[in-house]
Amino acid sequence: MISVRNGHGDAFETKAVRTEALALHLPRRACVRLLAQPSVPVDLPVDPYVFGYWLGDGQSANGNICVGMQDYEHLRAELIKTLRAYEDLGEAHYWQNMMMLNIRRRPELCPKGHDRTDNPRFSKAGHPICRRCTNGKAKHLPTLMSLHERLKSVGVIKNKHIPDLYLHAGTHQRRALLQGLMDSDGHIDKAGRAGFTNTNRRIVDGFVFVARSLGYKPQVRQHNTSGWIVSFAVNSTAPIVRLERKAARVVVATSRQARMKYIRSVTELTPDGHDQSPIFRSVLEL
Numbered sequence: 001m002i003s004v005r006n007g008h009g010d011a012f013e014t015k016a017v018r019t020e021a022l023a024l025h026l027p028r029r030a031c032v033r034l035l036a037q038p039s040v041p042v043d044l045p046v047d048p049y050v051f052g053y054w055l056g057d058g059q060s061a062n063g064n065i066c067v068g069m070q071d072y073e074h075l076r077a078e079l080i081k082t083l084r085a086y087e088d089l090g091e092a093h094y095w096q097n098m099m100m101l102n103i104r105r106r107p108e109l110c111p112k113g114h115d116r117t118d119n120p121r122f123s124k125a126g127h128p129i130c131r132r133c134t135n136g137k138a139k140h141l142p143t144l145m146s147l148h149e150r151l152k153s154v155g156v157i158k159n160k161h162i163p164d165l166y167l168h169a170g171t172h173q174r175r176a177l178l179q180g181l182m183d184s185d186g187h188i189d190k191a192g193r194a195g196f197t198n199t200n201r202r203i204v205d206g207f208v209f210v211a212r213s214l215g216y217k218p219q220v221r222q223h224n225t226s227g228w229i230v231s232f233a234v235n236s237t238a239p240i241v242r243l244e245r246k247a248a249r250v251v252v253a254t255s256r257q258a259r260m261k262y263i264r265s266v267t268e269l270t271p272d273g274h275d276q277s278p279i280f281r282s283v284l285e286l
């Protein structure tokens with residue numbers, strides 16, 4: 001579906017046009033409505049909201065997440081929602097007004113899920129030993145992976161970035177990921193626009209990719225002290241954050257400019273191999 005200026009001032013009409021027709025005669029000022037790219041949910045090792053929050057405010061070497069007191073109750077509730085049967089939430093004071101939260105395997109369980117409460121044993125170095133694992137009968141049991149281990153399985157420990165698995169996850173999963181990133185390192189400015197600040201260029205690039213896939217028009221600029229700032233208008237009512245104090249500041253942009261992208265050019269590409277149907281590439285103005 002595209003919108004075409006109909007020759008009467010600013011009025012646009014919307015119609016379905018084949019890409020082939022677009023290429024033959026590109027209508028002046030044709031534009032497409034920005035929408036979230038639909039895709040089906042995939043299996044993710046870590047909840048996408050928690051993953052986004054960890055990318056923003058988590059410790060790179062493990063699964064710990066630091067949070068200020070004002071957002072502590074919110075984050076705690078979000079993390080508890082995602083706990084697996086064998087997990088609980090570890091909490092510790094970090095420094096000043098900060099708390100450190102971590103999703104961990106319940107301390108009484110060994111990695112194979114045996115309860116060690118009634119039979120605690122420790123190695124000479126002080127590490128807990130599971131009597132039922134040490135007799136070699138637990139090799140076939142699946143390991144109950146901690147958050148740290150699950151983050152490691154997607155290659156992000158000490159290597160923060162958004163892996164392809166998450167970049168191309170389901171629509172709702174990508175939105176949850178963006179919300180986690182926004183709740184940790186994002187802000188809503190005085191005009192109600194969304195902003196995201198980070199010093200890690202790979203996270204910034206991933207953020208931009210995910211934001212575009214959800215129909216936003218993010219712009220990146222470099223900042224002297226805080227790395228990069230991504231900013232964009234919130235062009236739909238779909239929630240961009242979960243934190244109430246940030247959500248209250250959002251102003252939904254309804255202008256055509258915020259909701260549309262203009263088509264700049266459409267080019268025919270040479271079909272490759274056996275597929276004889278013409279292929280077109282359309283270039284959109286950002």
Ligand SMILES: [Zn+2]
Pocket residue numbers: 110111112113114130131132133134138
């Ligand atoms: Zn065991």
